[in-house]
Amino acid sequence: MTSGAPARERTFFGHPRGLATLFGTEMWERFSWYGLRAILATFMAASPVTGGLGMSEQTAQAVIGVYGALIYLVALPGGWVADRVLGARRAVLWGGFVIMLGHISMAIPVTTPAFVWLGLFLIVIGTGLLKPNISAMVGKLYPEDDDARRDAGFSLFYLGINLGAFIAPIVVGWLARDGRWHLGFGAAAVGMALGLTQYVRGRRHLRGVGDRPGHRLTAAERRHFTIALVSAVVLVAVAMAVWVASGTFSLDGFALVMTLVIVAVPVLYFGYILLGAHGLTEEEHARMRAYVWLFAAAAVFWMIYDLAPTVLLFFAEHRTDLNLLGLRVTPATTQSFNPLFIMVFVPVFAALWVKLGERVTAPQKFAFALFMVGLSFVVMALAARLAASGRVSVWWLVLVYLVQVFGELALSPVGLSVTTKLAPEAFKGQMLGVWFIAVSVGDAVGGQTGRLREHMSEPAYFLTLAAIALAAGAALLASAGRLRVLMREHAAHPGG
Template identity: 75%
Template sequence: MFAETRTEEKTFFGHPRGLATLFGTEMWERFSWYGLRAILATFMAASPAASGLGLSQQTATALVGVYGALIYLVALPGGWIADRILGARRAVLWGGFIIMCGHISMAIPVNGGAFVALGLLLIITGTGLLKPNISAMVGKLYPEDEDARRDAGFSIFYLGINIGAFAAPLVVGWLASGDRWHLGFSAAAVGMALGLWQYAAGRRHLRGAGDAPGHRLTPRERRRFATAAAGAAVAVAGALALWAASGTFSLGAFSLVVTLLIVAVPVGYFAYILLGSHNLTEDERSGMKAYIWLFTAAAVFWMLYDLAPTVLLFFAQDRTDLSLFGFGITAATTQAFNPLFIAILVPVFAALWVKLGNRVTAPHKFAFALFMNGLSFVVMALAAKLAEQGRISVWWLVLVYLVQVFGELALSPVGLSITTRLAPAAFKGQMLGVWFIAIAVGDAVGGQTARLRDYVSEPMYFLTLALIALAAGALMFAFVPRLNRLMREHHQEEAAAGSPPA
């Protein structure tokens, strides 16, 4: 695995040794995240007799959707805290420790949801500190002028993500089978503990990357931040207490309120950019108008795509014959199909986009992604109709995930790139986090779609979501010329200003 450079310094596949430290940390963190994700919804919906929480599948879907949304939403304050207070290195360390404590809380084998709620809150908090900052540290391992080598380093880093994402459902799902949920949660805690150990042991190889905050707060600013954070925490706790005391609180209503708040974030943010006086040029405004279309398309995409750990997981559990090549599998195992297909198809799509070049633009790719997502749910509608006669082959889900991955590889790699390219100069740094808000909106709204199950049949539910995605894809495709003009105008303004496109 390691080779010697000309200066006798050990490297990791020809890259800085610190990449191995961050690779392993991220792999184990993703193992813990995807392991929990693979069993969380089914645990929530399992009866108390089966050591579950006894929630309805609709409520479990909504809560998991909100949980996933908050994971992405807290990346914004997590990056800010690292940049202003902790530094990336300590933010990752504390984030991993808090995540581990969250999984330990969930692993405590007691009845009720108190430790589960505490665990999820800790995992959300810790992920906000770890996830955005460990990626930033990868970039800091390389000199400024080594762009190509840095890009290759990120490719290796993301390989760790897919390894963790693939292994987690297999291991955690197997351990949690037979209603041993807390054993599965324990495996996720052990995974994060291993990641922390590797991170601490390999600290010396990071060469000081992320040691200091980029823009450290002054003592006065830190006091103001602490006061504001404490005030916000007290306000939220007070509001929840009053809501509970009123007797109208329910988990379903709570998930709906949080979803509405999450949706309000990008609406308010885009209104702030376009309606405020920020000295935006007309070309920057045209770029933002195009980006709002792409942002909305991405949110619709993730609304369907991230139903994998909830609606599709329940379908695997209740409607399919869990057997592959004659071997029995768990419902959680189906969550490993996606990362497996991604690992196989990434090189194929990378070569395809190079071959197609500028003939296929970002709006084209987003429209294609929506069509693929819609097509996958047409397949789900057909599978659900067949399942009304009895359990069907799990190969239907294999097909669904394969089609969805075609869409993801058309949309996901483009997201951050197009965000950077279209962001106004005054908002370059902030806009990098906006892409993750699209995922948060999609996850939160997707969780709420389970409410439709109270009014329509399962095949009609899947077909309704398919039609939403297909209609969004058709609309996006129809507006490709207009969006290309808006983006081209913005690109030309960047070129005239002397800044190369991102």
């Protein structure tokens, strides 16, 4: 028998087999992340009698805001560690393992909250290693000139993210009902374990992608990095110890300090780019000034949008009749509405942007997103007013999430694209990470908005945040022409 041509390698819906490995890993990692997120606020605010931490809802909102902000902030150093020390493949492996340990820590059924804080810390560190690098590996599965298949591959990958996000709140919320919080946390740990198992078993399909760091540290650089890291850890530990010893430490105070630090990061970074001597051209300076406006608009959007796992979750728990199509659902299940609508409307919006082409600019899309998220909180204000006389239908929340998803699909994918377009040549590698800092700032500031609840009614709170978003959207829309000039798009649109 003569040997014929080598057997054709199996594919994943026409894509490299390695995409199936990364798809499954990310789906289960998102299952663990969104599963925890769906019950974390109610766990923190629940009475210790039912196994909760007994926080006020405002404190839980502030803490979760900082937690979400740190998740996005550590993506920057996580990408650097992969590029300079571990390589993307090992960064994803270790990141997933640390995330799993974090969920296991939270699942330990003890009364001390120490394991909860340790678990959240581990999840932040692990996600910083996994999240940016698994996406980078998806891109590297394809030849550089295969843009069409790469874009389609990322669409499948995005489907995996939202599939995990849709299933998790339903499963974890059901398991954690009636105070069985640690069973819910355990399910998140199992989800990450399944993701790790698929990653390890399927690594041969990755064909060496991410095996080595792109720019490995030299021996001298490694020593300097180790010294700097240890010094930073010691400095933070000493500062925290002094703060605790002073008797003035509180979770609210810690959340406020962290919010100020997070907000300072982009201020200092943009100042460094725009005021430093980096050889930027006049056009690059102009584009960066335009980008600062878009960054601020995105931060305002995420400030409201990412109140879903706190403010909207508490509303579902206390103000909503949770009968949906004849079924009684848990408050956590309402967190599945968002990813469900994303999966439904992604192809619709993708086709819409292709049809509209360059007739609608990035500032106009961002303004639309702000109008949508502002409108969603106008709806929430109406629901809150009706809830004063009794629980309202869960369909109010369905409507809120539907409107918000329209905004997200106008801002989130467009933001990544415009970041790449406007980034100065000297900072292109960093700017995608900077885009995620907008989410970080929005989450942190959104957590602090709970302080307003102490001074106003619930409908007034929703209307205040809606007014901020609508005003920001109006300002951005009014400035769209000026921003288009700064972005150097005016030459292509002489009639605009």
